Amino acid sequence: MSENRWAETAGRLAELEELRRADLTERVRRFVQPTGAERALDAGAGTGALAFALSPWVAEVLALDQEPMLLEEARKRAAPFPNVTFAEGDIMRLDLASGTFDLSACARTLHHVTRPELAIAELARVTRFGGHLLVIDQIAPGDPLLAVALDRFERARDTTHTRLLPDVDVRSFFEANGLVVLRTEFHEENRDLARYLDLAACEGEARERAEALAPDDYTGLVGWYLAVKQKPRT
Numbered sequence: 001m002s003e004n005r006w007a008e009t010a011g012r013l014a015e016l017e018e019l020r021r022a023d024l025t026e027r028v029r030r031f032v033q034p035t036g037a038e039r040a041l042d043a044g045a046g047t048g049a050l051a052f053a054l055s056p057w058v059a060e061v062l063a064l065d066q067e068p069m070l071l072e073e074a075r076k077r078a079a080p081f082p083n084v085t086f087a088e089g090d091i092m093r094l095d096l097a098s099g100t101f102d103l104s105a106c107a108r109t110l111h112h113v114t115r116p117e118l119a120i121a122e123l124a125r126v127t128r129f130g131g132h133l134l135v136i137d138q139i140a141p142g143d144p145l146l147a148v149a150l151d152r153f154e155r156a157r158d159t160t161h162t163r164l165l166p167d168v169d170v171r172s173f174f175e176a177n178g179l180v181v182l183r184t185e186f187h188e189e190n191r192d193l194a195r196y197l198d199l200a201a202c203e204g205e206a207r208e209r210a211e212a213l214a215p216d217d218y219t220g221l222v223g224w225y226l227a228v229k230q231k232p233r234t
Contacts, residue, residue, distance in 0.1 A: 005160055006067040008201040014047040014073040016199065024053040031185060031224055032134055034058050038102035043091040043123060044109030048074035048084070050136070055081040058103065064089030092118045096126045103127070105134035110170075112160050117173050124177035129231045133179055139186065139223040140164035149215070156210040158200040170225060179227035189220045 028050070034040075038058040042051040045063035047070050054061050061084045065071050071086050078084055089095060091106060092115055104123040110116040123133050140147040140163070147164065154161040174181055193214055202210050 004069070005158065005201065007069045009199065010047060010067075010069040010073045012199055012201075013070070014077060017047050017049040017052070018077065020049065021052060024049060025056060028053040029057050031183070032057070032103070032132070032226060034103065039100070040103040040105065041096070041101045041123070041126060042105050042107070043089065043094065043119070044106045044112070045074065045086070046070045046108075048077060048081075048086070050105055050107040051084045051086075052077070052081050054103075054105070055084050059083065061085070062087065062101075064091070064094070066090045092122060094122045094126055098125050099128040099131075101126050101128065102131045103134065104131070105136075107134075107136040108138070110135065110137045111154070111162060111164050114162055116162075116165060116169075117176070120173040120179075121177050124179055124229060127229045129229055131229050132182075133174070133225075133227045133229065135170065135223075135225045135227075137170075137223060138164050139170070139221045140166040141221075142166060149213070153210060153213040153215065156206060156213050157197055157202045167223060170223065174225070174227050178230050178232060180230055181225060181227045183226050185224040187222045187224070189222055191218045191220055193218060 034057040036057060040054050040058045040061045042054065042061055042063040045051050045065045048063060051061045051063035063084055063086045066088055074086055091109060092113055104127045106123065110119060113119050127133055141150060151163045171181060197207055197210055
């Protein structure tokens with residue numbers, strides 16, 4: 001894998017986004033149930049998957065990512081989505097005013113950040129009271145030993161991986177920030193190992209190590225969470 005993982009894989013991720021776009025767009029509509037008037041934030045937007053999926057259902061989307069190569073690929077594909085704006089930004093330190101979004105979201109981002117609790121806190125901070133927060137990410141197995149083994153494989157595959165969060169951690173981060181979970185969904189994703197390694201540009205000795213650590217018949221569990229930000233009790 002090259003020093004800049006994203007420079008090498010941004011195009012592949014963008015192609016995957018396009019293949020999944022129709023399904024993700026409909027799933028977002030059904031799960032989030034937006035009114036159409038929302039000002040939305042997609043933090044850790046990557047090549048725009050969630051931002052593009054939100055675009056038809058909300059008034060506007062601000063999509064932030066700290067990797068310029070990912071944003072470049074997103075902008076190449078953004079013409080059909082005039083209400084999406086892209087900018088550089090760090091999900092753990094959002095340079096945005098508090099309470100300015102009706103819907104704040106991140107997709108497949110938390111397992112890349114070193115302090116996911118700070119990311120959730122920042123998303124909650126920039127969401128207005130009564131607004132919503134959407135989190136989509138792979139969930140760690142309930143068995144701690146299986147979770148450690150899976151993280152070991154994921155880090156061998158992709159050096160930007162930190163750790164998968166178990167469901168209980170996601171919920172505790174919400175609760176700590178005055179967020180009440182409205183609904184959840186969990187989907188299993190069967191992953192072809194060779195394609196999954198290719199997507200991360202995992203090659204050479206790193207690929208051999210990842211292959212040795214890979215779970216048999218790898219299936220990832222992806223959780224969807226929608227929460228509302230409640231006013232503090234007085």
